[in-house]
Amino acid sequence: MTSTVVADVAHVTRRFGTFTALDDVTLQVAEGEVFGLLGHNGAGKTTLLRVLNGLLVSHGGSVSLLGMDPIRDGKALRRRTGVLTEYPALAELLSARENLAIYASIHGMAPTEIEVAISETLNVLGLGGREDEPVRGFSAGLKQRVALARALVHKPDVLMLDEPTTNMDPVAAKDVRTLIHRIARAEGRTVILSTHNLAEASELCDRVAIVRHGRIIAVGSPAELAARFAAGVTVSIEVGPGEADRAATALPSPMAVEVINGRTLRVADADQDVPAIVRKLVEAGHDVHAVTPHQPTLEDVYLHLHDGERLS
DSSP, X not given: OOXXXXXXXXXXXXXXXXXXEEEEEEEEEETTOEEEEEOOTTSSHHHHHHHHTTSSOOSEEEEEETTBOTTTTHHHXXXXXXXXXXXXXXXXXXXXHHHHHHXXXXXXOOHHXXXXXXXXXXXXXXXXXXXXXXXXXXXXXXXXXXXXXXXXXTOOSEEEEESXXXXXXXXXXXXXXXXXXXXXXXXXXXXXXXXXXXXXXXXXXXXXXXXXXXXXXXXXXXXXXXXXHSOOOEEEEEESTXXXXXXXXXXXXXXXXXXXXXXXXXESSOTTTHHHHHHXXXXXXXXXXXXXXXXXXXXXXXXXHTTTOOOO
């Protein structure tokens, strides 16, 4: 990587008894990058975040975050990182302001900075005006926002987010994605994002690592992974009502063609063949009303890599 490396993980292993949660994991994350960790429950994503932040000791390999050893320099490191866990615990009897003030103090912020930082952070997350209410009366989505504000209040250099939009309504989730994008792009901070939301990862992440059974099986940008692992462009071709079955027979037999609702042909791996396909249909006497290409997505990649096929 040509950019400054913020997180450097080399051949890391972590076991819980006989269970290997991380198995020879190697990756690097660059400064200002939004880096996604994708994988099923139990794949090792959360364990990797905990190893990076010095909450778990690795059983092999080496880890560096912000140039520090997470175990030896744990206290200093955690003052420069912010963490949102998948199931964050808040002090329910305290207000949103009080919850943030505790963490700001723990992270060593000066008393004169704390109040300004709390107000700014809560306002950014749409909690202005509710900062003095006990959080026990908040909805699950509002509690998630308070937890995110708590992770951001001390302006960390590296933000680790474990399912950050859990329990949020679509508007709140969009606001959080916008905030994550701004943190990385405008403020140059690094975000490491663990998520099951593949559309969210595709929208936000510069690169992703797909994790399966404690091993990283693919790393790259969503576009790179789609080009490498997913099937080629699929195209939907709309013909006249009731013509789709007959139109399908006009196409060469090796093509994978699916007929939908009697008037749409869905042709897989049609990258270079779309003009020829349309020409064949027209020559066979079919009217072509619409041609819609579908580029492979991160979801296609994820499903492909988890269908048991061996990677090349």
